[in-house]
Amino acid sequence: MGVAGRRFSTSLETNGSREDDRTSPFVSSEVEKRIWDVLENVPDPELPVLSILDLGIVRSVEPHRVTITPTYTGCPATLAIQASIRAALDAAGYRDVAIETVLSPSWTTDWITPEGRAKLQAYGIAPPSPAATATCPQCGSADTEEVSRFGSTPCKALWRCRACAEPFDRFKCH
Amino acid sequence: MPSLPTIQPEDVATAERASHAGNFDAPALDQHRDAIADYALRLGDDALILGQRLTEWCGHAPQLEIDLSLANLGLDLIGQATLLLGLAGELEGQGRDADALAFHRDVLAFRNCLMVEQPNGDFARTIARQFLFSTYQAALYEALQHSAAPRLAEIAAKAVKEVRYHADLAADWVIRLGDGSEESRQRMIDGLDWHWRFVDELFQMDAVEQALVDAAIGVDKAALRPGFDDVVGRVLTNATLPLPVYPRAVVGGRKGHHSEHLGHLLAVMQFLPRAYPDATW
Helix, strand or coil: HHHHHHHHCHHHCCCCCCCCCCCCCHHHHHHHHHHHHHCCCCCCCCCCEEHHHCCCCEEEEEEEEEECCCCCCCCHHHHHHHHHHHHHHHCCCCCCEEECCCCCCCCCCCCHHHHHHHHHHHCEEECCCCCCCCCCCCCCCCEEEEEECCCCCCEEEEECCCCCCEEEEEEEEC | CCCCCCCCCCHHHHHHHHCEEEECHHHHCCCHHHHHHHHHHHHHHHHHHHHHHHCCCCCCCCCCCHHHHHHHHHHHHHHHHHHHHHHHHHHHHHCCCCHHHHHHHCCHHHCCCCHHHHHCCCHHHHHHHHHHHHHHHHHHHHHHHHCCHHHHHHHHHHHHHHHHHHHHHHHHHHHHHCCHHHHHHHHHHHHHHHHHHCCHHHHCHHHHHHHHHHHHCCCHHHHHHHHHHHHHHHHHHHHCCCCCCCCCCCCCCCHHCCCCCHHHHHHHHHHHHHHHCCCCC
């Protein structure tokens, strides 16, 4: 394990062991691809419609290491996400893959994938956007207004649609 | 043939303190290790104590939306405290993690500023504290992102995005209450008056912080004051509120000289982990 990678890890985050070096680039990329496939099926615990890949919190995958970054510093889902990744990797036979958390560069909503944004809108949460108004996830109207700067979680604000009168959450730009 | 220099006791001590991976890429920081630990403790205690204060509003705020806002602000701050106290504990090297520092220190060992430990009072007083503190904290983290200590810099870069939002939210409320009814306006004035005497302490420097400024690790807080005064002045003008005037600042939190309020806060916060040390969530 490299010095630079090690510097940000804590005891909580390194569960795996690494007993060999898989040096062949072919084997590495095959393993990496399969690990990516495993991660694609790990949902965000608070927004189960999104995978952790949609959310953009997986920073890199190496044959022996998955690097993730937290969304908000106080997000209670951070530990739950680590536990779900661990369980998914273990179940797929990757007990020797460590999970490492890095803070830098810090997560931004720009990393939510286009698929993730579409899933959010379909789920009833307006995706993050610098636009002044949100598109109502219920009726599609752009005639919407902010009710409160925070919604049910730190990452969302509470909005209301003037056309259909339904309230909805909007992902904050972060 | 030249002889090799003798190994000095301090070289041995330095080598022993290096992390398992060997922080040999950052030898310049090593001499500031204790000061950075102290610095992280101050920043972490500020975030922890204010976070705990805000959670007292949970279920008591005037509206559901405000309840959610204050709880989410508290959550962000406690997240920042976890990172900062974790760093402080690691650098201190006595085996204390963030939880040990939060729950197993007594009041005199806390290094937070006095403003964050003040009782919530009414909603306007809570908003006054949040506005003053978040405005200061946002400027501090903004500058700390460029610290020569990478761990501090990355925590600041992450936290600043959260804190800018806190400062905006609080400023919105200062304007809304100040420019609102006669009653909300008077309460906002009283809230700002209560907290004004604790503003100077936010920007106070001491030898520890000055040494870190000289090493490009810490932030020169005194230099942040004009920007802070500018923001506060603009928001209060917008809110049609007068600038509070207080003759004398109250200081001492960074040395552990706290008001009586902090002990009461800790009694609530620390009771469970102290009474049931092995309790797990």
